Amino acid sequence: MATTRPAPVHERAHKPFPVPALVAMACTGFIVIMTETLPAGLLPQLAAGLDVSEGSAGQLVSAYAIGTVLAAIPAITLTRGIRRKPLLLTGLLGFLVANAVTAIAPSLAIALVARFVAGAFSGLLWGMLAGYARRIAAPEHAGRALAIAMTGTPIALSVGTPLGAWLGSTVGWRWSFAAMSLLSVAVMICAKFLVPDAPGQTARTRAPLNRVLGISGVATILAVVFVWMLAHNLLYTYIASYLQQTHLGLRPDLTLLVFGVAALAGIWFTGVFIDRALRGLTMASVVLFIAAGALLVAAQQSTAFTLVAVVLWGLAFGGAATQLQTAMGEAAGENGDAANAMLTTSFNLAIFAGGAVGAVVVEGVGASALPIGMIALAFMALVTVGLGRRAAFPAGR
Template structure:
């Protein structure tokens, strides 16, 4: 594949946003997140269908995350020069295969392997989607384009995963994964006709990963990614024991629905302001995590306080990926795809760390302490963003 397009992408970029193409990218993100989180809502059905324990079924989530962590950086490094549209179609094809194998296989080992492959294609797509979305929009709308392309994540968390879990409980878990395969085919068709192509990175601008890591601001942004997402995943992963041990009259599925809807509001706010005040927007989002943690820490037997905390938490989280990927794109320049692959890796490492550390906390001192940990980590992230005023989150951006 060549690294050039018939017409330079910037010449084709219009003042108005390429909304249909960005919606297709949002649907791609929806597929990625749905595929990742679906087993969490289907553990009893998966355990019964594959003749394993629920703990064993939970490893289907871990296998996906491991695939993402191991594949993101190598996949993006190997495909830097590849044109973006064929790469997008290959990534969607990977999800079609992984979900289809999951839907039809009677063997836990084969399903586990399919989940690992799905995670690997997740690393590929997350590593290239952010740069692709920014590349097909006019420069002055790049941040807003990324915000639209990232809406698939909160929609999947708020609506997709609960819907997939309900479908699996009604007609069987295999049909949930079959539905994801069908959705992959539909999105591939729309991507073929609605998404413009874009060139890969010119070979002359390829920098070794060690040099990309040393670019001003990149290491700082990665530190913020890990600390901030660890603050999020500590509580998000263990929201059910938190609600139970705080004696709150709030079901986990309702809490996650409120969180997801609030996250949609957060990504809308981010889309409005990100091209003008990236630094202030990021500082405000991290600070809101601290306020949300305070409400959640004080919510003992108070459903109202808990809901306020969850709403603020969702608003703060909704635009976080867009803010961090935009900052990374600005800091890394031509090497944004490689840098975003690092971002994806650190994001998934935070998911791992949140699950492991949260288990220790929940089984030790108890889930009610999780909001305090969330506050402490968010404070660290806020300070790190503050010190990144020169390159990572520059003043005036």
């Protein structure tokens, strides 16, 4: 009986690794995160410019987060069948307009609306970027592709936000938001020419959201996302209060710079190992998180040990989003975009909870107790990852 021989390895088509496209996606993530965090470094200028209190100006951050939480799942549900490249360009256009309106906003009300819209487009982009980045690379390099696409986050946190705050204090806060609009234009042009298109999800493979949530492993990953990111945001949100109350003499901006540089190293490690050791890498990151918290508890009067703890914290956090989104993409399969929209919602709910719970701790027992909460929550995440060895974080991955 005649058989068909497989083509030799050298004759098979190899999908080139799309570095330029992934860099454009990383720039998109940079815009999303920097737009989210920019008001935090400009509160006095925003309050003066809009003639409101700093507390009222701080609601510009809340409006963005609310937009993300409310829009992520509906936006991805409604756009699952749309081709990815036009959707990416639409999301960037949304940021261009929202930041431009914020830059010229004559009142707090208009600025809040613009920030809510920006948050809604954030939910759209975060819901589709992970799947898009994995889709344009060969399957065996999907995790590394996602790691590169996620580098915009730590760069925005460590460099972008301080730079935006400096620009705002030098030439005015409106120019900071105008600069974000101009950056959106540049990234749109790059994406237009560098990012390959990918099809949306076919109608026959689109599972209803309740069925996506019921896919084996999805709920477990969402639980890990919430408790792990709550552990992170509990301290990250109140890092200035922590440094002040522990009398360490460390400036928050320099501390966050150290954190951001370490986070970049964490993403590099993740990119190297994620395609062959996802479970081990995730567990190692959570363990490192616990070690950082323990070091902060044990050495609250030592600047040197605190900096070591911040480096461990950054290393652990840097690849966390990539690890969790990769796990979600593999668990949910063709419904990965819808599942990642749920992940985005869980992530932002953890940001909300971190601010609320952290405020209670800081005003109650004091900021020095925050690392204890960080350890407890990270331990819960570690146990949940361990229990998810069958579907969420399978052994051998």
